[in-house]
Amino acid sequence: MKDVRPVIYAVFCGxxxxxxxxxxAYWVDVLNNxxxxxxxxxxxxxxxxxxxxxxxxxxxxxxxxxxxTAIINTSYQIPVLWLMPLSGLVAGVAAxxxxxxxxxxxxxxxxxxxxxxxxxxRIALINNVFGITGGSNGIFGIxxxxxxxFRIRRPEHFFFLIWGFAAITVFLFHRLENSRFxxxxxxxxEDDVAAEGSGIxxxxxxxxxxxxxxxxxxxxxxxxxxxxxxxxxESFNFWESVIMFMIVLLxxxxxxxxxxxxxxxxVGLPELFRQFATARMLVFGAIMxxxxxxxxxxxLPPRPRRYPAAVADGGGDGP
Amino acid sequence: MDLFLQQLTNGxxxxxxxxxxxxxxxxxxxxxxxxxxxxxxxxxxxAYLGLTLLTTFGLSQYLGPMGVVIVLxxxxxxxxxxxxxxxxxxxxxPLRQAHRLSAVVSAMGASIFFQNALMLVYGARYxxxxxxxxxxxxxxxxxxxxxxxxxxxxxxxxxxxxxxxLFIQKTRIGTAIRAAAIDQRAAKLMGINVDRVIMIVFLIxxxxxxxxxxxxxxxxxxxxxxxxxxxxxxxxxxxxxxxxGNIPGAMVGGLLLGVIEAMGAAYISIAWKDAITFxxxxxxxxxxxxxxxxxxxxxxx
Amino acid sequence: xxxxxxxNLTKRFGGLxxxxxxxxxxxxxxxxxxxxxxxxxxxTVFNLITGNYRPDRGDILFDGRSIRKLPTHRIVHxxxxxxxxxxxxxxKLSVVENVLAGRHCRMKAGVIAAMLRxxxxxxxxxxxxxxxxxxxxxxGIERDAxxxxxxxSYGNQRLLEIARALATxxxxxxxxxxxxxxxxxxxxxxxxxxRQIRDRxxxxxxxxxDMSLVMExxxxxxxxxxxxxIAEGTPxxxxxxxxxxxxxxxxEEE
Numbered sequence: 001m002k003d004v005r006p007v008i009y010a011v012f013c014g015x016x017x018x019x020x021x022x023x024x025a026y027w028v029d030v031l032n033n034x035x036x037x038x039x040x041x042x043x044x045x046x047x048x049x050x051x052x053x054x055x056x057x058x059x060x061x062x063x064x065x066x067x068x069t070a071i072i073n074t075s076y077q078i079p080v081l082w083l084m085p086l087s088g089l090v091a092g093v094a095a096x097x098x099x100x101x102x103x104x105x106x107x108x109x110x111x112x113x114x115x116x117x118x119x120x121x122r123i124a125l126i127n128n129v130f131g132i133t134g135g136s137n138g139i140f141g142i143x144x145x146x147x148x149x150f151r152i153r154r155p156e157h158f159f160f161l162i163w164g165f166a167a168i169t170v171f172l173f174h175r176l177e178n179s180r181f182x183x184x185x186x187x188x189x190e191d192d193v194a195a196e197g198s199g200i201x202x203x204x205x206x207x208x209x210x211x212x213x214x215x216x217x218x219x220x221x222x223x224x225x226x227x228x229x230x231x232x233x234e235s236f237n238f239w240e241s242v243i244m245f246m247i248v249l250l251x252x253x254x255x256x257x258x259x260x261x262x263x264x265x266x267v268g269l270p271e272l273f274r275q276f277a278t279a280r281m282l283v284f285g286a287i288m289x290x291x292x293x294x295x296x297x298x299x300l301p302p303r304p305r306r307y308p309a310a311v312a313d314g315g316g317d318g319p
Numbered sequence: 320m321d322l323f324l325q326q327l328t329n330g331x332x333x334x335x336x337x338x339x340x341x342x343x344x345x346x347x348x349x350x351x352x353x354x355x356x357x358x359x360x361x362x363x364x365x366a367y368l369g370l371t372l373l374t375t376f377g378l379s380q381y382l383g384p385m386g387v388v389i390v391l392x393x394x395x396x397x398x399x400x401x402x403x404x405x406x407x408x409x410x411x412x413p414l415r416q417a418h419r420l421s422a423v424v425s426a427m428g429a430s431i432f433f434q435n436a437l438m439l440v441y442g443a444r445y446x447x448x449x450x451x452x453x454x455x456x457x458x459x460x461x462x463x464x465x466x467x468x469x470x471x472x473x474x475x476x477x478x479x480x481x482x483x484x485l486f487i488q489k490t491r492i493g494t495a496i497r498a499a500a501i502d503q504r505a506a507k508l509m510g511i512n513v514d515r516v517i518m519i520v521f522l523i524x525x526x527x528x529x530x531x532x533x534x535x536x537x538x539x540x541x542x543x544x545x546x547x548x549x550x551x552x553x554x555x556x557x558x559x560x561x562x563x564g565n566i567p568g569a570m571v572g573g574l575l576l577g578v579i580e581a582m583g584a585a586y587i588s589i590a591w592k593d594a595i596t597f598x599x600x601x602x603x604x605x606x607x608x609x610x611x612x613x614x615x616x617x618x619x620x
Numbered sequence: 621x622x623x624x625x626x627x628n629l630t631k632r633f634g635g636l637x638x639x640x641x642x643x644x645x646x647x648x649x650x651x652x653x654x655x656x657x658x659x660x661x662x663x664t665v666f667n668l669i670t671g672n673y674r675p676d677r678g679d680i681l682f683d684g685r686s687i688r689k690l691p692t693h694r695i696v697h698x699x700x701x702x703x704x705x706x707x708x709x710x711x712k713l714s715v716v717e718n719v720l721a722g723r724h725c726r727m728k729a730g731v732i733a734a735m736l737r738x739x740x741x742x743x744x745x746x747x748x749x750x751x752x753x754x755x756x757x758x759x760g761i762e763r764d765a766x767x768x769x770x771x772x773s774y775g776n777q778r779l780l781e782i783a784r785a786l787a788t789x790x791x792x793x794x795x796x797x798x799x800x801x802x803x804x805x806x807x808x809x810x811x812x813x814x815r816q817i818r819d820r821x822x823x824x825x826x827x828x829x830d831m832s833l834v835m836e837x838x839x840x841x842x843x844x845x846x847x848x849x850i851a852e853g854t855p856x857x858x859x860x861x862x863x864x865x866x867x868x869x870x871x872e873e874e
Contacts, residue, residue, distance in 0.1 A: 054420060056427075101605045107420045108354045109604055111427075112555065116597035119552075123594040172735040179734030179741070180727050180748075187710055187721050194708035197670060199696030199725030199788045212731055238548075242431065249424065282435035288428025292421045293413045304768070307716050307749055 009257070016163065020156040028155040030271045032227065035162040036220060038263035041247035042169050042256065043216030048245065049254035049302075050182060051209040052189030054107045057114030058244045060121040061091040061214035063236035065221025067125070070139040070231050071132050080145040080226040084219050091218025092211045099210040103203060118241050125233035138232030145226040158227050165223060169216065170256055176212075177256070178305055185209055186254070239281070243267070246284055250291060252298030261300055324463055326581040332469045332538065334577015335476030339531040340554030341561070341569035342483060343524030349500035349564040350513075350520050352419065356426040357406055358528055359551015360433035365399045365529025366542040367441055370448055384453050388471070388537070395533050396526040403525025404518060412514075430548070437544040445543050448536045472534050479527060480570050487566060492519060500564060549593065553580075556600040562609055623648040623792055623823050624669070624700075629678035631664055638664040640847035641678070646792070651814060651824040653838035653855075657867065661847040662827045663705055666794050670702050671695045682792070697725045701785035705796040705827070707777050709784070711770035715761065718769050718780055719752040722787025755783040759813055775806035782813065786822075793817060795826040799833050811837050835859075843867075 020028050040062060047055045065087035073080050102113050128135040145152045145161065152161055176182050187195035188202045196202045225231050243266060251262025270280045291298070340362050347355045372394055373387075382390065410429045414422040453471070457464040487493035498506040499516045507513050535550070536542050553576060561572025576596065583595040622645035631639040639661045646652050654662050667673045669680055671692040680688050687695050701722070709718050727748055729741040756762040759779040764772055772780060778798055785793055798814070799807045807830060814837050818824055828834050834841065835855045843851040843858060845867045851858060858864055 054423070102601070105604060105608070108423045109608070111423060112354065112552075113601050113604055115552070116600050120594045120597050123591065127588075127590045175737055176731065176734050179745070180724060180729050181731050181734050183717060183720060184724055186713060186717075187724075190710035190712060191708055193672070194704070194710065195721065196692045197672075197696065197702055197704070197708070198721040198784055199693050199701075200721065201691070201693045208731065242427075279435070279439060281431055282439060285428045285430070285432030285435060288431065289410045289425045292417070292425040292428070293410075296417070296421055304714055304766075305717065307766075 020159045025155045027271075028159050030268060032155060032158050032162050034263050034268045035159070035166050036224060036227075037243065037247060037267045038260050039162070039166050039169055039220045039223075040217055040244050041251070041259040041263050042166075042173055043213045043220065044244045045213075045248050045254065045256070045259050046173070046176075046185070046216075047209050047213040048248050049252075049259070050177065050185040050189065051206055052185075052253075053103075053206060053209065054111040055114045055210070055213075056111050056238075056241050056245050057116075057118035057121075058213070058217055059236045059238070059240035060114075060118040061095060061217035062221045062224070062240065063121055063125065063233075064091040064094050064214075065218030066225040066231050066236070067133060067139070067221070068218070069222040069225040070142050073142050073225070074139055077143070080143055080222070081147060084222040087222040088215040088218040091221065092215035095210045095214030096207065099207055103206045103210070115238060115241070118236070118238055122233050122237055125236070133233075136233060138230060138235075140230035142225050142229045142231070144229070152226070162223060162227075165219075166260075170260075174256060177254075181205075181208070183305075242284075246288065248298075250287065250298060252300040252302060255298065255300050255302035258298050258300035258302070262298075265299075321463075322585060326585045327578060328465055328469055328473075330578035330581030331574055332472045332577070333581065334557075334574040335473050335480075336531045336534055336538075336573075337550070337554045337557045337577055338570045338573025339476050339479060339527045339534075340550060341557040341573045342480070342566065343528045344555050344558040345561075345563055345566060345569040346496070346520045346524045348558070349566075350496065350503070350517055351411070351422075353411065353422050353426065354555065355411075355524075356423070356551070357410070357429035357433055358524065359547035359549075359554065360430050360437070361399055361403055361406070361525040361547070362528040362532040362535075362550055362554075363437060363542070363544065363547030364402060364433060365395050365525075365532025366536045366546065367437055367446070367532070367544075368398050368529070369395050369533035369536050370446055370542065373449060373452070387452055388475075392475070392530050392533060395529045399529025399532075400522040400526040403521045403528075406525075407518065407521035412517075430551075434544055434547060437547075441544060443544065445541045448540050448542070450540055453537060468538055472538050475530070475534065479530065483523070483527070484566065492516075496520060552600075553596050556596055556603075559600060559603055559608075621648055622646060623683060624825070625681040626665070626669075627679045627681065629665070629668060629680065630676050631661075631668055631673055632676050637847050639668065639675075642844065642847070642849050643678075644842045644849060644852055646823060646825055647840075648791075648823055649818065649821065650840055651818050651826070651838050653834045653841045654825060654827050654844065655829075655834055655841055655858075656844035656850075659846075660844040662844055663796060664847075665844070666702065666796055666827065669695075669794060670700060693725065696788050696790075699789070699791035700794065701788045701790035701792070702794040703778070703781040703785050703796055703798060705800070707774075707781055709769040709777060709780060711768070713769060714765070715756065715767050715769055715772065715780055716749070716752055716765045719755055719783050719787050720748060722755070722784040723748040723752055726789050752783075752787055755787045756780075758786065758816070759783045760809070774801045775803070778802065778810075779813070782817075786817065790822055792823045792825070795824065795828075797827055797829065799828055799830045807833055 019031060040058065044055065044058045047053050068087045068090045069080060069083045072078055072083055098117060102110060105113060125133045126136045147161065152158060184200050184205045187198065187200055188205055192202045247262035247266050248259055250265060252258025270277055340358065343358045344355060347353060369391055372391055406429055410425045411422055414425055453468055457466045458470055487496060495511045495516050496519065498509065498511055499513050503513055535546070554573065557572035557576040558569045560576055561568025576599065579599060580592060580596060584592045587595070624646040627643050629639055629642045630637065642665060654665065656662055664673065668675050671690055675688060679686050682698060682700060687698065710721065727744050729744055733741040753762060753765065756765060759782050761776050761779050761783065764776060769777065769780060782795065782798065799810055802810060811833060814824055838855060841853060841855055841858045842849060843864050850867060851861045851864045853861070
């Protein structure tokens with residue numbers, strides 16, 4: 001039986017690459033949103049999908065990245081894209097500090113604490129914490145990004161920035177999955193006592209999963225700030241976290257193609273049925289319940305990793 | 320001093336509402352070890368049903384203020400209890416044998432569903448309770464003025480809690496609920512119909528939550544479809560504060576949280592009111608996950 | 621020289637004294653059996669050695685160094701590997717991946733190295749895979765390498781757990797009822813594997829109810845009853861020991 005998957009992926013990538021040349025600005029912008037959420041979904045996938053940590057506060061890290069970019073760009077006029085590493089770093093450090101005390105909490109408690117986290121961050125932003133977040137109006141006047149002297153401002157331009165970053169993310173995360181780190185996350189998700197008993201520092205890996213996911217969400221926040229030029233606390237409320245959570249859950253926990261499909265279904269599909277836009281969350285809720293009952297693993301669950309077959313010398317005795 | 324006493328009674332009234340909602344969380348957690356995320360939305364449904372019943376039947380034309388409140392409370396309790404039982408049947412029972420977290424996600428989904436259903440039915444704007452139901456006057460206790468509504472909320476909640484406590488401690492069904500909370504398998508072996516116990520818990524919890532919703536409508540005069548979310552989280556915090564699974568704990572936790580919040584709003588900052596609750600929640604989970612009155616056995620290796 | 625020394629180990633759960641002032645030594649290169657009736661505290665002793673529980677009193681020395689306060693993964697890193705009484709594999713992952721879990725603590729590559737696929741990371745992965753395959757071959761489950769762990773027979777799941785433990789490169793291995801659920805044929809194979817493990821220079825400590833296995837494989841036995849040590853010696857001595865016969869073997873031989 002021949003594997004048709006590579007063909008499907010190639011057709012998908014080709015179609016996506018050509019899309020901005022055939023679609024109007026509105027639909028290109030829809031694709032940009034899908035791309036942004038795909039990046040966010042992939043970053044949450046490290047935490048929720050691979051490490052199995054029920055984290056519903058991802059919007060907090062997204063917000064930290066976006067606000068870092070917005071504050072520094074508007075105060076010091078540093079080009080937006082230069083701030084991407086810093087945005088990731090700020091979110092990553094925050095994750096390191098925040099996650100350490102809560103990492104050992106059991107699944108459902110972790111869920112509720114991360115919800116609390118995203119609310120605290122939002123309330124802090126609204127209250128103009130440290131006098132730099134602009135309160136509930138947020139921050140405006142963020143400059144347009146430039147790449148190699150080219151000014152990115154039209155939706156088609158952003159399309160290549162966002163999906164280019166998504167492609168890099170897929171490339172790196174695919175490698176990460178198929179590594180010592182990726183396996184360690186899966187071990188602790190399956191059974192953390194057995195993982196610890198096999199010599200894996202489970203607390204450390206849970207923490208690092210949070211940090212990697214947060215760094216990426218922070219960088220996605222940077223792109224979001226650049227795209228919108230204005231950001232406000234309401235862009236990072238609890239529902240944003242729910243949407244990211246849903247993307248991973250619906251697409252397939254631990255599966256890169258699944259998460260991308262999830263982003264298309266949850267962010268893209270409702271655009272096709274705009275008249276039902278207000279019912280979108282209602283349908284999501286019902287789907288969440290139905291998914292848990294009928295297909296817990298998501299639409300495109302991850303495929304088992306493949307390892308090269310044993311070398312011909314036969315193995316024999318142990319080391 | 321006056322500010323302090325006003326905030327104290329206000330905190331107790333709001334806290335008693337949290338306590339009523341927290342009872343639903345704690346009872347469900349007791350028998351199912353599940354955080355019923357949709358519970359806050361059942362509370363919101365109670366508030367909206369109360370409003371609908373009030374405006375469509377024009378109860379206040381036939382009954383005095385107390386009569387209205389009692390009739391309304393009974394109707395809301397019955398209706399929300401039915402919604403709770405349906406929720407259990409549809410979203411939780413099929414997951415009884417599944418991984419614990421599957422049920423949590425299902426609960427989350429149900430919560431989102433209810434919240435948006437309310438929005439679609441009633442609209443996204445704030446809804447206002449008619450303000451001519453209860454007299455506006457204040458009662459004077461030892462030279463100190465307390466609004467009548469506040470007193471009413473406090474009394475009703477305490478009454479409900481006492482009734483629940485007696486029910487749980489003194490009746491056969493109450494004993495069965497306690498047994499199922501300690502060890503479901505053993506309870507089953509002792510001939511207790513655990514499915515029925517769970518169903519009863521899903522009738523009582525939502526009924527109390529529904530009444531709490533009604534009281535918020537009467538107390539604050541306005542309601543919103545997202546209210547279940549915030550009150551739900553706070554009530555859950557109250558349940559954790561008192562030790563989840565512990566019924567008196569939920570009552571104490573609710574009252575305590577109400578007072579903490581009222582004092583925080585008065586003496587620290589009203590803008591940070593909601594954040595204070597979450598910080599309390601996180602602090603308890605980190606420092607003392609068993610809560611104030613809770614005790615739990617260590618996890619097995 | 622003793623590789624592992626338990627010194628006056630005590631562990632209480634509430635009012636119950638699960639392990640009561642237990643001391644014994646495991647000499648390097650030996651196969652030692654820990655036996656006793658159900659509820660004697662054998663698995664608790666194992667959980668104390670591996671850091672899953674903390675002793676209330678007493679100390680545990682590994683190679684002369686106290687490991688009483690170390691977290692489990694550190695203890696594994698020092699060279700103590702274990703299997704679980706109730707098999708604890710990663711049921712949804714493949715057999716190779718289960719064994720690779722054991723290799724983890726001997727590898728170094730982190731997040732950045734994995735993303736960039738640095739040459740050192742690639743070499744390390746290849747080597748780890750080869751070692752994992754060697755351990756599968758050692759216990760004789762190499763044919764099932766790509767199977768999902770939960771699809772293996774009960775006996776092979778036990779062997780897989782041993783392979784995973786061996787993959788950590790231990791000096792000392794703790795087997796908790798390795799023959800549980802095995803048939804006679806599988807048990808005979810297990811005894812061979814245990815001896816081969818020792819021949820590789822790895823010290824073995826095991827709990828087992830199958831007396832034929834214990835008497836055949838172990839060179840030294842420690843007997844627990846109600847959390848306390850009641851006897852210690854060679855299998856021959858233990859079979860003669862009055863208290864042991866009374867407490868345990870007498871019932872067995874009826």
